[in-house]
Amino acid sequence: MCRSNFRRDRQITRFSLLQVILGEVRKIFLSLFLGQTPSLLEVRPPLEMAHYVASRESLLLERDSTRVEALFLMKVLAPWSLTEGFGATLERAYSLGFARNLSVIFTSNSFDTDDEIKVHLVEALPSAAYVVGQHRNNYGISKTTEICPERNASDLFLSWGWGGEADGIHAFGQIKPALKGK
Amino acid sequence: MNGSPIEEFYLFSVATPESTDDSYIFLASEEIGSLIETLAVRRHFELPSRARLTTKSSYAHLESDENKARKSVMTQVYLNVQK
Numbered sequence: 001m002c003r004s005n006f007r008r009d010r011q012i013t014r015f016s017l018l019q020v021i022l023g024e025v026r027k028i029f030l031s032l033f034l035g036q037t038p039s040l041l042e043v044r045p046p047l048e049m050a051h052y053v054a055s056r057e058s059l060l061l062e063r064d065s066t067r068v069e070a071l072f073l074m075k076v077l078a079p080w081s082l083t084e085g086f087g088a089t090l091e092r093a094y095s096l097g098f099a100r101n102l103s104v105i106f107t108s109n110s111f112d113t114d115d116e117i118k119v120h121l122v123e124a125l126p127s128a129a130y131v132v133g134q135h136r137n138n139y140g141i142s143k144t145t146e147i148c149p150e151r152n153a154s155d156l157f158l159s160w161g162w163g164g165e166a167d168g169i170h171a172f173g174q175i176k177p178a179l180k181g182k
Numbered sequence: 183m184n185g186s187p188i189e190e191f192y193l194f195s196v197a198t199p200e201s202t203d204d205s206y207i208f209l210a211s212e213e214i215g216s217l218i219e220t221l222a223v224r225r226h227f228e229l230p231s232r233a234r235l236t237t238k239s240s241y242a243h244l245e246s247d248e249n250k251a252r253k254s255v256m257t258q259v260y261l262n263v264q265k
Contacts, residue, residue, distance in 0.1 A: 054198040060221075060233040069221055076214070076235060079205045080198050178207040 013099035016124075018042070018117050019110040021134065028102075040178045044096045080116040091120045102128040109134060111150050131155045133172065134162035191232050192220055198239040 013036045020027050024147040060072050083091040093116035094100065102124045110117040111132070121130060133156040151157045151168065158172040196213050199205040208214060224231055 054237070054239050056198060056235070056237040058235050060235070062230045062232060066225075069225070071216070072235065073214075073221075073234075076194075076196060076217070076237060077199065077205050077209055079200065079202045080239070081201045085200075113206070115201050118202075 013037070013039070014101075014103040016099055016102050016105040016120070016128075018072075018105070018107045018115070020106060021108040039097075040095060041117075054084055063175065079115065082118065086119055089115055090123055093118060093120045100124075104129045104131055106131045106133060106134065111153070129156065131156045133158035133160075135159065191234050192224070194233065194235045194237070196237050198237040200239065 015031075015034045015036060017027060017031060017039060018041060020030075022030065028038040056075060058072055058075055060069065064072075096116065098116065098120045105121050105124055105128055107117065111121075121128075130153065132150045134150070157169050159169050160172050162169050162171055194217055196208075196217075199208045221233065223229070224233070
């Protein structure tokens with residue numbers, strides 16, 4: 001217990017860099033520049049989940065509104081790892097090496113399906129700054145431009161796909177190496 | 183006929199999605215498709231019915247002892263490096 005606390009107190013990771021589209025070498029240099037050891041968390045092993053039973057039950061009445069029906073469907077679809085299992089997922093994230101007491105969490109696209117990163121981010125907020133850096137949120141489909149949860153949720157949104165400063169978007173310039181033509 | 187509501191239930195019993203990935207797969211599944219269809223029909227025709235949903239899952243990731251032992255060594259190395 002004491003040893004564990006000692007290790008935690010000495011933890012030097014203050015910047016969580018997760019799924020950063022920079023290339024691994026640049027990411028390692030960035031970590032060293034920030035005075036911390038590079039993270040290997042993109043290739044973490046699948047830890048066994050504790051045995052659990054998840055049960056949900058809900059009832060939809062005759063005259064329930066569309067809103068109630070939508071909540072009914074959301075209850076079906078909500079992943080266990082982010083709802084009832086939030087604590088278990090967070091513990092698993094910490095046991096895999098995710099840092100506590102962070103100052104900044106920076107990612108390009110981990111807000112989508114990486115549940116360990118998501119719970120670790122939620123737990124760190126609001127004392128940590130949530131920074132997203134990406135080309136833009138098009139994902140290859142322009143219709144999603146108006147739906148940009150990472151832009152709405154982040155404290156700072158850095159883009160190398162948008163030009164000019166608008167609506168909280170900070171045009172950051174190209175940080176990925178340019179593709180070389182043959 | 184006597185004005186009392188018809189007590190009819192649509193029962194849905196599905197598995198609880200474990201992760202966000204599972205939720206995406208579940209969203210594209212036939213089970214959810216038929217659930218949404220049923221709710222839409224119920225709403226469109228104003229059917230006096232109730233729907234009850236139960237989800238239940240039990241995750242007990244059982245592995246072979248050999249696999250578990252090999253992974254535990256590799257996992258331990260990883261965790262030590264990471265921390």
